[in-house]
Amino acid sequence: MSIIETEKLTYTYPGGAKPSIRDVSMKIEKGEFVLITGPSGCGKTTLCRCFNGLIPHFYQGEMEGEVTVVGLGVSKRQIYELAKHVGLVFQNPENQLFALSVEKDVAFGLENLGVPREEMRKRVDWALNLTGIYHLRERAPHELSGGQQQRVAIASVLAMQPEIIVLDEPTSFLDPLGAKKIFEVIYDLNRKLGITVVLVEHRLDLTARYANHIVIMDDGKIVLDGEPRKVLSSEEARLIGVGIPKPTRLYQILQKDRVSLSNTIPLSSDEMAAMLREALESQ
């Protein structure tokens, strides 16, 4: 059974004129690294809120269809039950942080789960180190910069080591090198611990290389769903206005120019450089 499954999911926010997501049916398998992308306002964030029960329990509104997460029907379960399995990193870190120190914020979820003190200490330090904010542990989250707050939000979810981590543009305030390091940490957890990752991102240049499953949404619907190389090289993806990684774009252009290149579509500069090197050396 899939770890996340939605069946004809349609949802309208209270007071919303029309549904934010419509007729969404999708499956996410355990251990996948899924990238959800699509134009601004297409329903990506709304879909993520369905995975941990914030929709419908917190936001109310009108939901049709069903979401099943680790076998639990989201509409019939409480948020606290789902939180044991799904960690959500919000788009705006300020909506998530509230404690008086970074350390307390990161420990909060573990306290609620009743994790023993020693274990809690270990996990908090582990998460603070992974996200590079150990030195900030005694600072107040609301005094930190946007980028630092995002690291705290990520640490507080990582500390809980949930089976599924859902991240909604988690590094938008971070500098490129900082963002890259965070994505690598998440990728590492995905591969080594088998944590299922659902990442919402516009910047495919930074993230496409990590994904083994891409979902593209447009106007509340899923329009493309599948293997990254296939999805990103499709004409539809370009027409929707998804930011195809530049190396992939360059490959497509050179293909049209009838340049001899191998058939594996590159998703990163490294892959494209290796391919060009091969072509240049063989001639």
Place this chain on the structure above:
Amino acid sequence: MIEAKDVCFTYPNGVEALKGVSLTIKNGEFVAIMGENGAGKTTLVKHFNGLLKPIKGSVLIDGVNTTKVSVATLARKVGFVFQNPDHQLFSETVEEEIAFALKNFGFKEKVIERRVKWALNLLGLARYRKTSPFMLSGGERKRVALASILAWNPKILMLDEPTIGQDYSQKEKLLQFILQMKAQRKTVIIVTHDVEFVAECSPRVLLMRGGRIVADGEARKVLADPEILTHASIVPPQITQIFLQLSDFHLPKEVIDVYEAREKLLSVLKVKAK
């Protein structure tokens, strides 16, 4: 024109954010300020609209020292769009949000109506005219914040991380808009981490680190220098990364754009026979 001379600034908590920054930005220039988190980028631009005043050194806007005028006076000339739109939005509808500053500046009702309409259309927000900004997505709220500043047509426009949450086509529109501003001899300053966006618009790049400017030059020069970039926690654009890896084939390394890359590669790669 913006002239900063040896600007130093320390926050009340003791953090030394600027350690002597000097620069001149002429009218009609398009500048991207880049650098790692905490480098002092936002602190620097907050000096340009007088939100912050230097502890040492001076900032002149069109020859006027920022310590001599109020933020309100400067605001008419220098528009600033915050990084986090939630720090700026407060009205009940998108329309009211955009009209707010215009009303404060004392524009006539008719002008306000026209300007609001113009800004809504420009940023693809017309259908949200009567919607609460807080009902919108993160990317859309960011555009409302931008629209509310653009509406009063400031001479100098400063955008803190304008591409956050924006999809590809929105970024394309933003780029077109910036070029339009440039053609009207307006000054546009963006603070950004978005290397790919900078590569596409090719502005003058100011790279900051530890409260100082460490590089200042054309985008293609600054962005193709991996040593200086890594120092500032920036990674080169993807296209440049490809060319940096192929330096042993006598290809230029200062390539930042896909079409330029195509041109350079077609001159060295074999093409299949038809």
